[in-house]
Structure formats: C-alpha cells, structure tokens
Amino acid sequence: MAxxxxxxxxxxxxxxxxxxxxxxxxxxxxERLDGSRVFYHRAYKQSWTLRxxxxxEALRTTxxxxxxxxxxxxxxxxxxxxxxxxVAAFRQQLNRMEGANAYxxxxxxxxxx
Numbered sequence: 214m215a216x217x218x219x220x221x222x223x224x225x226x227x228x229x230x231x232x233x234x235x236x237x238x239x240x241x242x243x244e245r246l247d248g249s250r251v252f253y254h255r256a257y258k259q260s261w262t263l264r265x266x267x268x269x270e271a272l273r274t275t276x277x278x279x280x281x282x283x284x285x286x287x288x289x290x291x292x293x294x295x296x297x298x299x300v301a302a303f304r305q306q307l308n309r310m311e312g313a314n315a316y317x318x319x320x321x322x323x324x325x326x
Contacts, residue, residue, distance in 0.1 A: 216254050218291070219232065219263070219288070219289060219290055219291055220287075220288070220289045221279045221287075221288050221289075221298075221300075221302075221323070222279060222282060222286035222287060223284050223287070224275060224277070224278075225275075226263060226276065226279070226321075227265070227272065228263035228264060228265050228321075229264060229265050229266060229267075230300050232261060232262070232263055232290070232291060233261065233262040233264075234259060234260070234261050234290075235259065235260045235261075235262075235311045236257055236258070236259050237257070237258050237259070238252075238254060238257060238262065239254075239255045239256045239257065240252055240253050240254040240256075241253045241255070242254045244268050244321065257326075258324070258325045259296065259325045260301070260322060260324045260325065261288070261290070261298075261322070261323045262320065262321070262322050263318060263319075263320070263321045263322075263323070264318075264320050264321075265317075265318070266308065266318045266319075267308070267316055268313065268316065268317045268318070269314065269315075269316060269317075270314070270315055270317075272286060272306060272317075272319070273315075273317045273319060276305075276321055277301060277303065277305070278320070279303075280300050280321065282300070284299070285297050285298065285299050285326050286298060286299070286300070289324035296325050296326065297321050297323075297326045298323040298325055298326060299323070299324055299326060300321060300322070300323060300326055301322040301323065301324045302320075302321070302322040303319075303320070303321050303322075304319070304320045304321075305317050305318070305319050306318045306319075
C-alpha cells in the first residue's frame, strides 16, 4: 500500500507528490575491433528527487540535517521499500515570509549506493 510518507535515516521527510524516481543501468560499454559496440551490464541503480514547496522552518531544518549527515542512510519509499542511499544534493529557496514565519521550497536528490 503506497503512502505519502517517506523516511531517510529513520526521520520522516513528508515530501509532496510526485516523488521522481529514475533508474539507471550500470555497466561498461566497449567498442569492438569491427566497430560494433557491446554493453556489459553490472547492476541497476535508482535515484530519487523529493520536493516540498511550502516547508516551514522546522521541516527545512529536518531536510538540511539529513543533507549534512555524512555517509549512507536508509531511505524508505512510499511503498515501504528500503534502499541504502546518500544525499547527492540539497537545494532550498525562500518562497515567502508571513510575519516572522518563513516558508521554503526544498529539493533533495538521493542516490542508491
């Protein structure tokens, strides 16, 4: 059963849908003497892009702390499948201020190890 909740390192991230998933074929391509090409497949790896366009300061801090965690973390997706990942990128942009409250647009890229 799919849920919107995903976790990284055991911490709830609460991204907004859609969650973008990309699959990549890992291997090596070689050119043979006759000019033909061959691909030696090794594995499939996934990457994910999570976004939130209305994050308050607390959620921004949660995401930033996951970015600042060195090393690999366990990512549990919306289908409750777990992957070992590292955070490849984190971006934040201040969207608006309401009094003393700031709201941010967040984006985080995860890559499977």
